[in-house]
Amino acid sequence: MSPIKIDHDCARAGALALVPLVCKVTEISEETPDVKAFRVSTLEGKRPFESQPGQTAMLSVIPSGECMFCISAQGDDYLEFTVKRVGYVTEQLHALSVGATVGLRGPYGNAFPYDELKGKDVLFVGGGIGLAPLRALLTYLLDHRADYGRIDLVYSGSTPDDLIFLHDIKNVWSQVPDVHTHVSIYRPCEGWEGEVCYTAPFLKDLKLPQENRAVVLCGGPSLFRTCKEMLLGLGFAAEDIITTLEMKMKCGIGKCGRCNVGSRYICLDGPVFTLSELADLPGSEH
Ligand code: FES
Incomplete structure (x- = not known):
């Protein structure tokens, strides 16, 4: 790829x-x-x-x-x-x-590379409010369904109260051909009949092949770190894993100096990067 x-x-x-x-x-x-x-x-x-x-x-x-x-x-x-x-x-x-x-x-800021993803399978991995930025790309791909391959969404939260867009996940997105949604919570909860599992092992259990598949990842620091390590361990290439650092932005216009990662301004150069690009930035913890 x-x-x-x-x-x-x-x-x-x-x-x-x-x-x-x-x-x-x-x-x-x-x-x-x-x-x-x-x-x-x-x-x-x-x-x-x-x-x-x-x-x-x-x-x-x-x-x-x-x-x-x-x-x-x-x-x-x-x-x-x-x-x-x-x-x-x-x-x-x-x-x-x-x-x-x-x-x-x-x-x-820049955008997710939706043209570059044409013809590929796409795996979305999100946690809690981290699904909000992914949603814009996911719905774009669904609106242009014929241009993209299989779509998977792996989405988790501590409890059901941490899960957003549940209506869309259950009643809209999962009804689209070749779109597969996988939702879990971390803490057992009365009334929850779905998976109880952390996101990284959940990802591993899916056994999705890496060939021709890009990943779009967004979540809190713990989810980000564990899923990044799991994805890389499973054989996904860092250059095929995309994320957004929008949480680091403040003024949005290159003035406040709050968004530097190494030499880059997230607001002017990002917020969308691949993991391989982030790894090249000095001072990046990603
Ligand atoms: S968000 Fe202020 S300089 Fe980037």
């Missing part, structure tokens, strides 16, 4: 939006007790801007502050952000109602 090429120049080459667009929240859905999905449109009811799977945007709650989020979905007239309540700004966001005014600037 030829190495996957990722475009790292698009953000540096493009004009970066600095001034937030005034937008409104048009729909809110509760994914889990601490995760909500927000659909955002312009005041005229249009999609704020076009984005590609993997890109991010800065969403602001006026006047509380702003945070960077991946764009987890987009429609003709909205962008969607799936947000876990983890701090002050996300708490303020969770307190909003439909119709609330928010600020939005972006899109930022």
Whole structure:
């Protein structure tokens, strides 16, 4: 399989939006007790801007502050952000109602290499809120189903309350031909009839061949490390494993210096990298 090429120049080459667009929240859905999905449109009811799977945007709650989020979905007239309540700004966001005014600037960063994945099998590996950035690529592949091979999703969380998009996984994605979803939790839980297993051994049990298969991996540090080691141990090449470092971004425009990994700015060169690219960056813990 030829190495996957990722475009790292698009953000540096493009004009970066600095001034937030005034937008409104048009729909809110509760994914889990601490995760909500927000659909955002312009005041005229249009999609704020076009984005590609993997890109991010800065969403602001006026006047509380702003945070960077991946764009987890987009429609003709909205962008969607799936947000876990983890701090002050996300708490303020969770307190909003439909119709609330928010600020939005972006899109930022590069995209998952969806053209490079054409003709390949694709294995998605995610944990908890880590499925949010993967969702944009997964739904793109499903919308262009004939261009891609077998798709597998291996997704886990500590308990069922950590699993987002369960409705889509069960009722939409797994119904598409040659799409296979594998969901587990780590802690036994009353009422859960599925797998109870950590993600890395779950991956191993699937015995998926590596030939012509790319992996897209996103999750917390422990899941990331254990799954990376498992995938490499199973024979997947680091150049065929793609991830996103969007959690490292803050300003999105190369100004705050919070996103450096070695010599790279994640906001301008990423957030999407292959593991082999990350391994070449001095100071990268990935
Ligand atoms: S996020 Fe601020 S410099 Fe990259």
